[in-house]
Amino acid sequence: MKTTLLALDTATEACSVALLHNGEILAKDKLSPKAHTRRILPMIDEVLAQAGISLKQVDALVFGRGPGSFTGVRIGCGIVQGLALGADLPVIAVSNLTAMAQQAYQTLGATSVLSAIDARMNEVYFSALRYQPQLLDGNEYADWQHIIAEQVLPPEAVLQQLQQLQQTEIFQAQQSAVCVGSGWGAYAQFEQSHILLKKCEILLPSARYMLPLAQLNWQQQRYYSALQIEPVYLRNQVTWKKLPGRE
Numbered sequence: 001m002k003t004t005l006l007a008l009d010t011a012t013e014a015c016s017v018a019l020l021h022n023g024e025i026l027a028k029d030k031l032s033p034k035a036h037t038r039r040i041l042p043m044i045d046e047v048l049a050q051a052g053i054s055l056k057q058v059d060a061l062v063f064g065r066g067p068g069s070f071t072g073v074r075i076g077c078g079i080v081q082g083l084a085l086g087a088d089l090p091v092i093a094v095s096n097l098t099a100m101a102q103q104a105y106q107t108l109g110a111t112s113v114l115s116a117i118d119a120r121m122n123e124v125y126f127s128a129l130r131y132q133p134q135l136l137d138g139n140e141y142a143d144w145q146h147i148i149a150e151q152v153l154p155p156e157a158v159l160q161q162l163q164q165l166q167q168t169e170i171f172q173a174q175q176s177a178v179c180v181g182s183g184w185g186a187y188a189q190f191e192q193s194h195i196l197l198k199k200c201e202i203l204l205p206s207a208r209y210m211l212p213l214a215q216l217n218w219q220q221q222r223y224y225s226a227l228q229i230e231p232v233y234l235r236n237q238v239t240w241k242k243l244p245g246r247e
Helices: 036-051 068-086 094-106 156-167 187-193 209-218 233-243
Strands: 005-009 012-020 025-033 060-064 093-094 110-119 124-131 135-136 139-141 145-151 177-178
Touching: 005 036, 005 068, 005 209, 012 036, 012 209, 025 036, 025 124, 025 145, 025 177, 025 209, 036 060, 036 068, 060 209, 068 156, 093 094, 094 110, 094 145, 094 177, 135 209, 139 187, 139 209, 145 209, 156 187
Parallel strands: 005 060, 060 093, 110 177
Antiparallel strands: 005 012, 012 025, 110 124, 124 145, 135 139
């Protein structure tokens, strides 16, 4: 029996929903800053109606757990919790940075990806990834290895880390790594850098590309109850560490 997964994402300016059902994907994407709460539920209803199924027929929910805007990530987490509790469904959390890497793989064939989302305040959410699919029961599932773990940092610090990558064999050629996300075009430091950044048109994450990542989690039973899921802010974690007197 084929798995049915419903994914949603509100972590950035983009608002998206995607459904994997009977081996096919139905998806809706809208650019809707500050309108996520109004649009996400009707989009979910539309996709389910198009497939001719109800929420109860879904095996698991998938959501973009961040990083992204604080409000957007919180909205997505809250919506998926409410749906999961109402329909008694497990939840799979997917990184927004990794989802864009998956899009680069599916649309451009990229296997090394530098992912960055504009975090405002002269910072970006950043990670460096390499495609490393997993073979389970004779089937190949999408998966990514973090060469540089997810973090929030200024453009200058990103460029320093990329300079170190150029001096290693982690990426066979820095030029082969595709840059995805809104972060690369947001700051002049990236434009002025001597490091060759291979940019593309992938600027924001989409729920459609969270589904292949969620399939591996489903097969490995890496899913959670609605009350167990947590958003990933990155900046909030860093700020907390800097507060005096905090552990």
